[in-house]
Amino acid sequence: MNVIEAAGITKIYGSKTVVDNVDLKVKKGEIYGFLGRNGAGKSTFINIITGIIKPTSGSFKLLDEPNLKKVKHRIGVLPDYSTFYDSLTAIDHLKYYAKISGYKVSTEHCEYILKRVGLLEHAHKKAGKFSFGMKKKLGIAQAIIHNPDLIFLDEPTSGIDAESGLNIQKLIVNLQKEGKTIFMTSHNRYRQEFCVM
Template identity: 55%
Template structure:
């Protein structure tokens, strides 16, 4: 079974077509790279297949479920959006406690601390996020996306705007997650990044797939 399948998936806003007839088939267990410059339509594509935005036309399946049934499998999906924001006076641990309650997860404090350690935030467990660097916020966003142990993880520009050392750390985290069998859908505008990380790559340009999928 494929992790994601789309059939002529399309999103328009007025006369502007942001995503145009996208057909993709992504195998389970791979790191899939969705390459394209800012404004290519990558985030809109993710928002559709995670249920945040309704398609204008076309259809999709995720983990074997049709798009109109996505509520049934949201507990199997983790998402790091490109616009992650946090409550400034919450610590890293406070955030994971809050989101675990929203998701109705039965997780102990030790479970949440283990997740923070997994993303290399063990020194920031009790630090308020207003003191976080941009790279630390990206890692907390990844931790938040992992607390439900998802079968598929969407990472929207996970290293955008972070320093070189944080990029290396985040790459290491992504590889570690993939080794445990999680399917990862990664958007980026960095060709070097997707070549290093991804098993398969597709290029999006002005809402369309510019070339077919190729193995990285």
């Protein structure tokens, strides 16, 4: 089964073509790497197929459904730049994002997810005090808090230290083993072998 099917996805702003006629299919349980330099349109493509912006032309289906509203609760997204509320703790954020997706989660479940991304010791710290790398981990946590079937991770290891990057890669592989499908972007060629698993 294909969980992502895109046909002719194009996005044009004025005279600039940002995404040019992209066709792709991603099978259930894959880790699909979308590689390209900065500014190549990777984030724009993700924004299109997750419903944030509309394509100029083309069509897509997620989880075999052309109506995104019907499957949005089964999708998790780490955008390229996550925005958090400075006054909320990590746990507060996860409960908030889960609620948006239609789920009520316990503090214990939030702590479990924070442990998976390496943030458990900062569970009750306000996001305003988080470093860039900590915010990246919190972004991944909010993408998976509601146990989605399809996960979009936009540059999940950019701007973080090597050890954290390796831990995130292990987490992605473990999510795949749990039956999740992961669509991730990267501008780093050295991650190519990992991305196309």
